[in-house]
Amino acid sequence: MNFPQFAFNNVKRNGRAYIAYLLSSSFMVMIFFTYAVFIYHPEIKRNPMGPMTQAGMQVAAYVVYIFAIFFVLYSISVFLKSRNKEFGILMILGAKAGQINRLIFLENMLIGAISIVTGIASGLLLSKLFLLLSTKIISMDNLPFYWPIKAIMLTSACFIALFLFISLFTLLFIRKNRILELLKGNSKPKKEPKASILLSLFGAALLSVGFVTLRLGELSPMVIFVAAGSGIAGTYFFYSQLSVLLIRLLQRNRKRTWRGTNLLWISEMSYKIKDNARMLFLVTVVTSVACMSAGFVLAIDQTSKQAFLKNPFALNYTVYNDQFLPAELDHIESEIKAAGVDYKRFKAEISYSRVENSIPGNADIRYISVFSMSTFNELSEALDTRPVQELAKDSAVVLYTGKEIATGSEIKLEHAPGAVIVTDKRKVETLASLSYKEALLVVNDTVFEQMKESLISNETRPSIHYLYTVPAWDHLPAKDEAQSLIGSSLYEWNRNQLNDHQSENYLRIRADDYWNTKQATSLFSFIGIFVALIFSISTASFLYFKLHTELAADSRMYHALSKIGLSTREMSASATKQIAFLFFVPIVISTVQTLVVLSPILSYMKVSYVNQSTFIVALAFLAAQTIYFIIARLRYVNTLKKMMV
Known part of the structure; x- marks a missing residue:
């Protein structure tokens, strides 16, 4: 048997340890390859959505590759640590340090080669489905299958370089332990886990700083950077110090701890948390990033849907120059008539006025939209609110x-003859369809006309809007529906008019706004799904690796406890609680962190549905993690059962 065969047999004999690593690496190669298939597709540049989609796929491929570097580095370090005893035996048999290094290098490159081949092969099998699925989700024209030579070469080169670099890099950090220490492997008794009260308080303070900075400070890149830095550092100290301290405090409660198998699994958890602090920290950070990204996209998408449903006007034509207005309105209405639907047109004048005084409780409102009473009453039915009586x-x-x-507030408007007092207030969800401001003021017609004359004398005037309601189009449209097709046609017409300097008027189309947002969020959703899958599978692999490395020590412990009366059922209950803690605590912490971070950021961006989107993402991760937990627990407990007396 030559040396390469020896390396191959080592991989084959350690199949149980390598299988999760191999599958995860293959999955990363497959995702990277499928992104490359999309990026280098010959038809992609001819599609209107092509350049943006191509750029998004490239960013996703970079994320996958960077994450793959850290994943492979961590996985190899775990394997090397778990095989100390094996290396010690080889050194007793006469193996030199250089031969051990060569063995490790060959094994890593063998796993890398298998991962690359299986990943690309899987990608080729699924590439047609990937192209079909991606174009459907992103609403692009179907892309035919092609033979992706560039994608194969790029994927092979990138991952060969990755495995080669990391294999060489890890050799520099192999500890030159004495043979006796290697032979002990992971069987050396562990020291009692201890936590520093000062570091625990420091970790709690860091988490508090991250929370307070986001909640109380004005959002800026520096504030977000400080919050992210303190939150990540605080998460590490939570696992390495604070959680250990909390378990130590829990152990002092004898009434709760000394009940059933609680003493066993709680005591073991203090060791496992301390040993796995870095791994749990990494899993939490990765899951948090995935949750935040997915939650952000879902919140934007949900807000876009609600903005469409709360906008009663299918078209909003803003007039800045009425030179060709009759012909332009005829063109718009002829397009609507061609669809065979009923419509109604409204004309509205809106003035954007500066607020000259400080409104009590609303000092930050410096500009406000102003409507005349008669205009508002004409639009009140469309806005789903009651008309204003006399003002x-x-x-x-x-x-x-x-x-x-608040009612009773005095508002002094620029160009208005005098201050006005708020006599009534109403929350109108459809208001965003008329004004980008959070508030709109309805005033007496005479006051509005006086404001209008003053504006004209200052060479400005209120903006004029022609608003169209189309009852048959008051639902979320499909891409091939009339309102989407007519919206796209009118958008192109208006853009050409503006580009050719034949008009200065701007047409805003509800369906077109919805589809622009939907296409952007669909792209990020599609990319995020696969990146989140990688993060999810990789975090499960991290946890599986750690359980496997601790399996030998746990087997010896439960074997000894079975001799003094521990039953198989009690062993299973204790092991299940420990595994569940490792698998599910990062999900809980990631959900809390996502809520803390996304809520102020999305509120600042005027985006709602934060909690709903976050919980949807968290439940998706929880469902995936539950599947991994069931598989890992089954294999782990079944192995321990064989060691019970």
Whole structure:
């Protein structure tokens, strides 16, 4: 038997340890390859969505590759640590340090080669399905299958370089232990886990700083950077110090700890958390990043859907120059008539006025939209609110979507003849369809006309909007529906008019806004699904590796305990609780971190549905983690059962 055969047999004999690593590596190669298949598709540049989609896929491929570096490095270090005893025996038999290094290098490259071959082969089998699925989700034209030579060469080169670099890199850090220490392997008795109170308090302080910075500070890149840094560092100290301290405090509660098998699994958890602090920290950070990314995209998508449903106007034509207005309105309405649907047109003048005084409780409102009473009453039915009755010259009704203005507030408007008092306030969800401001003011017609004359004398004027309601289009559209097709046609027409300087008027189309947002979020959703899958499978692999390395020590412990009366059922219950803690605690912490981070950021961006989106993502990760937990627990407990007396 030559040396390469010896390395191959080593991999084959350690199949149980290598299988999770091999599958995860193959999956990463497959995802990277399928992204490359999409990026280098010859038809991609001819599609309108092609360049943006191609750029998104490239970013995703970089993320996968960078993560693969850390994943492979961590996995190899775990395997080397678990095989100390094997290396010690080889050295007793006369193996030199150089031969041990060569063995490790060959094994790593063998696993890498198998991963690359199986990953590319799987990618080729699934590439047609990937292209079909990606184009459907992103709403692109179907891309035919092609023979991806560039993708195969790029994937092979990148991952051969990765495995080669890491295999050489790890050899520099192999400890030159004495043979006796190697032979002991992982059987050396562990020291009692200890936690520093000062470091525990420091970790809690870091987590508090991250929370307070996001909640109380004005959002900026520096604030987000400080919050991210303190939150990540605090998470590490939580696992390495604070959690150990909390378990030590729990152990002092004898009434709860000295009940059934609680003493066994709680005591073991203090060791496992301390030993696995870095791994748990890594799993939590990776899961948090995936949850935040997916939660952000879901929240944007849900907000876009609600913005469509709360907008009663299918088209909003803003007029800045009425030179060709009749012909432009005829073109718009002829397109709608061609669809055979009923519509209604409204004309609205809106003034954007500067607020000259400080509104109590709303000092940050410096500009506000202003409507005349008659215009608002004409639109009230479409806006799903009641008309305004009579308004005096010094009174106004405030409509709001977010921060309300209290009744009795005095508002001094630029160009208005005098201050107005808020006599009524209403929350109107459809207000965003008319104004980007959070509040809109309805004033007496005379006051509005006086404001309008003052604006004109200053060479400005209120903006004029022609608004179209189409009852048959008040639902989320499919890509091939009339409102989507007509919307795209009118958008192209308006853009050409503006580019050719034949008009200065801007057409905003509800269906087109919805599809632009949906295409962008669909792209990120599609990319995020596969990146999240890699993160999910890899974190499960991390946990499986750690359980496998501790299996020998745990087997000896449970074998000894079975001799003094521990039953198989009690062993199973204790082991299950420990494994569940390792698998599910990172999910809980990641969910909390996602809520803490996303809530202020999305609120700042005026995006709702944060909690709903976060919990959907968390439940998806929980479901995947539950499957991994069931598989890992079954294999782990079955192995321990064989050691019971």
